[in-house]
Amino acid sequence: MKPLGIANTVLTLFLLFGFVTVSVFGQHGTGREPPNTSPPSKTASPKRNPPASRQSSCSAQSPTQATGRRRAVNLGGGVILEMLEIPAGSFCMGSNDGSSDEKPVHRVTLRQPFYMGKYEVTQAQWRSVMGSNPSLNEACGGNCPVEQVSWDKAQNFINKLNDNNDGFTYRLPTEAEWEYACRAGTTTEFAFGNSLSSDQANFDGDYPYGGAAKGVSRRKTIAVGSFAPNTFGLYDMHGNVMEWCQDWYHPSYHGAPSDGSAWLSGGDQKQRVARGGSMYGDGSVLRSASRNAEFTAVIKLSTTQEQSLITDCDLNCDGVGFRVVAVVRTQ
Numbered sequence: 159m160k161p162l163g164i165a166n167t168v169l170t171l172f173l174l175f176g177f178v179t180v181s182v183f184g185q186h187g188t189g190r191e192p193p194n195t196s197p198p199s200k201t202a203s204p205k206r207n208p209p210a211s212r213q214s215s216c217s218a219q220s221p222t223q224a225t226g227r228r229r230a231v232n233l234g235g236g237v238i239l240e241m242l243e244i245p246a247g248s249f250c251m252g253s254n255d256g257s258s259d260e261k262p263v264h265r266v267t268l269r270q271p272f273y274m275g276k277y278e279v280t281q282a283q284w285r286s287v288m289g290s291n292p293s294l295n296e297a298c299g300g301n302c303p304v305e306q307v308s309w310d311k312a313q314n315f316i317n318k319l320n321d322n323n324d325g326f327t328y329r330l331p332t333e334a335e336w337e338y339a340c341r342a343g344t345t346t347e348f349a350f351g352n353s354l355s356s357d358q359a360n361f362d363g364d365y366p367y368g369g370a371a372k373g374v375s376r377r378k379t380i381a382v383g384s385f386a387p388n389t390f391g392l393y394d395m396h397g398n399v400m401e402w403c404q405d406w407y408h409p410s411y412h413g414a415p416s417d418g419s420a421w422l423s424g425g426d427q428k429q430r431v432a433r434g435g436s437m438y439g440d441g442s443v444l445r446s447a448s449r450n451a452e453f454t455a456v457i458k459l460s461t462t463q464e465q466s467l468i469t470d471c472d473l474n475c476d477g478v479g480f481r482v483v484a485v486v487r488t489q
């Protein structure tokens with residue numbers, strides 16, 4: 159129940175040398191996407207009295223607090239992208255209590271800290287960088303998460319951040335980084351314990367988890383930061399919009415990387431992972447270990463059925479957004 163020695167060393171070093179980086183970006187345009195199908199949903203679990211941990215086969219744990227270092231990236235027009243440094247550490251990825259794709263629980267060690275968006279990318283941030291707003295719930299306002307964003311379009315946003323050459327490389331989180339950041343040192347189903355109601359996150363409150371009371375089912379995005387953050391200071395890792403990761407979807411963790419890198423070999427290279435569940439999901443899909451597979455816009459679909467369902471994420475990105483990771487640029 160302690161971080162690795164190297165994690166403590168890195169944490170100490172970075173606590174000593176905090177700084178803030180400011181960058182400026184231009185504006186560019188893209189089209190608006192139509193709403194369509196809800197994201198894949200797993201069946202809500204029945205009420206019960208869960209144990210404190212669902213990861214008994216793995217004992218390594220991450221730090222439970224962020225390093226305290228922050229970045230404020232100026233996207234132009236006074237719009238800021240806030241990022242928090244997530245410490246290096248080791249954690250247990252997956253769950254013994256969820257779907258088969260969450261197994262086996264395995265230890266992952268991230269040897270370098272990384273910055274992660276404090277919030278989901280907002281509509282104001284997207285508009286500032288891309289000059290448009292694809293969100294279904296545009297009326298929600300600039301402080302609500304951008305949605306209906308395909309994996310490719312998320313890359314376009316990220317590429318524009320990288321074009322600024324501010325000393326950092328921007329990218330989507332790897333799936334391991336995402337779960338590590340979501341757990342924030344916890345081994346429970348959620349960063350807030352083993353139960354979740356829609357008073358704690360934006361999801362389908364008719365299907366709470368772990369014995370929590372039923373609550374409001376909003377079925378639309380709400381302003382980022384409306385609920386308490388996890389102990390890393392990250393908001394809305396559970397719910398609001400699902401968040402793209404780099405990785406191709408794999409149906410289990412057999413053969414998964416143990417160093418926190420993206421899993422980009424093998425698997426289903428038609429679908430990328432999107433994590434955290436959305437405003438449409440039941441409580442079970444908001445669990446820290448729950449994995450969603452979403453079709454991307456870059457692949458050629460092989461069957462008529464697939465083509466009729468999804469030819470582009472424009473048709474299947476309702477409720478899907480993302481947050482950004484940044485690491486110090488090395489070349």
Ligand SMILES: [Ca+2]
Nearest residue numbers: 394397399434
């Ligand atoms: Ca989210």
